[in-house]
Amino acid sequence: MDDASLCLLIQEALHDPNRVEALALAIDQLPEVKRYLGPGWQPYYEQALPTTQKDVQRNINKFPQMYKLNMGDVNHENSSDSAQVRKWFINWVLIILKRDCHDVKRAEKNKPKIISTSTFMRGDDGLTVGETIPDQTIDGIKRLLEQERRFMGRKIKRYIEEDPEMRLRNCHPRNNPNLHCQIMAQKLLLQEPPLNRRELAKELEVPEQTVYDRWKNYCLPWLLQIAQELECE
């Protein structure tokens, strides 16, 4: 199918359910789809294709939205316009097809298929169905935040620095009192710029895995508890 015919078919499919079926069937006839699918996905193509075709039928109206295309203004007889539309349509189909191949692949491995409980599942007509927020702007956020700041950072920073009840300093591995939660919080959170765990491991001359474990399993839970307490004050 040439670019102009495909472009016209997409334009028609946006308004005509019969044409959207024809468009879905045409996916199998577009040589780029198989060519760009990649060898890793090829074994799952035949099984995934019917699902992809259904998805395309259901969600064709999302294609121009997702690529910000004003299909009403596209002149399918203009070779450049129709070639561009073809490329983006194939990109869109390839995402869906790869996703469906991925599902087939997972199913074949006897992995439980992950079913999202969100509204973004296949079969819904798009990426988001929640109520959108049309009037929020970057400048608007700034004005909003002028009124809403709760200064949690300052409170926690002061707590970490003073550690008035020694809760942080007393939390360390038995064989290494220097690896306590206060020093970790100071280095990983308060220092500018903060160290990452690899750098902290180097600085304290301890294995990175130890830093990772202490931080995740001891220090962060303490800090979250302290933050909650400070918030309640």
Add this chain to the structure above:
Amino acid sequence: MNTVDNHNLTISLTKENHAVARQFAGEQDTVEKGEKVYLNTLAVYAVENFVQWLNIKTDLAAGDSWNSVIRLFNDVADLVIPNLGKLECRPVLPRETVITLPPEVTEDRICYIAVQFQEELNEVQLLGFMPALDPEEPLSQIEISNLQPIENLIDHLDRLESAQDFLYSDDEVAIKVRKRLNTESFSEIVAQIERIVRTCKPYNWRYAGGDFLANYVNSEQGIAFRSPAYRSERDESNRSPNSDLQDLAEKLLDKLSEIWGIQNEEEEMIDNSASHPAPEIPQDFVLSESWIDLTEWFQNPESLPRYNFKTLESFLLEQKESLVFRFATTPRSRNAATEDSVANITGVQKIQLQEHALALAVCLQLETDHKTDVLLRLYPAGDNTCLPSGLQLIVIDSESGDIFLEAQARSADNWIQLEFRGEPGERFSVKVALGDLSVTDNFVI
């Protein structure tokens, strides 16, 4: 065609997304930090939205960005994919051309995704992604022009998933890896092994892989080594464990490259261009699709950064230490001396083809007969003074799709160039290719 100028994948944001972003932002001490947290939260939601559409499970609450203490102090926008790792979702503000990476996000990430915001926050665009970076050489920013198409994210995630599956399998190599390495999770190991396969030549896999695995190895005393200080002590005292690790790394990389469908034959070790896995969609298929309007360059040179180009002057200022550009001036058209030029301008774009940093200079000369002389010159822009052998510079007729002009670098070329003339409205594409990798820019005169 103005209808398809803005072609990146667009994701809508909901009121609920904004409500959470507002809550997180309100906890911060300053408006600036609050704004950052607000955008980080929306960026994470946008990527979550996309990843869930791919039927891939996510765990928002497990990320640092959802941890109320960490986000007070760190600039984080991570999204956890259970058993696979963290995606870092970096906001890109209007007119920005790079994503910034604060130190706290330079480790423990399986990829970085650029999320473009406009002034209105009801939707964002996903500009592309960059797989895991080398934690030993962290970057502070990534050029958006160097990102891989977001459409290929699922290929990347599938690769990592296949590698994880392998590492938990009953394969002899996988069992040995599990036995030797001291780690709770294979996420970072898999992401870094994938980076080594992607960025190193096959003959280096053994050494790069061995060095990397040494960070996770159990010592004889049962201590886990992950810092270079420990590594060097061990290396000096006993060479054989490292050699064993190199053997293990080589076997592991061979297995994974086989699973990922990457050829690793002896002859490819000689061929530079074949040493990298071919992307499943050629990069030029989805990169740089927008048309770069060259008439706008003449009218408004400040428009160049919008197309990821710099003026020659600003580019040379950045390159003053570079030997290649030490004596550089505007490349001159062969016909320049004999023709009447009305105006001229040069734009330079940095291109990264795997480890090869390149600079493409597009020199335009508007002639009195309204035709434009276009001179394209390709330079090395990294430490090398020569272009990689076999590198191609190709001009494609956008109407027919046919190759119009072509040049190829030999072993010691400092630059290659192509020159032609075009009329207003004519379209052409410039493709820079090395083996299976290529980057294409589309221009209209």
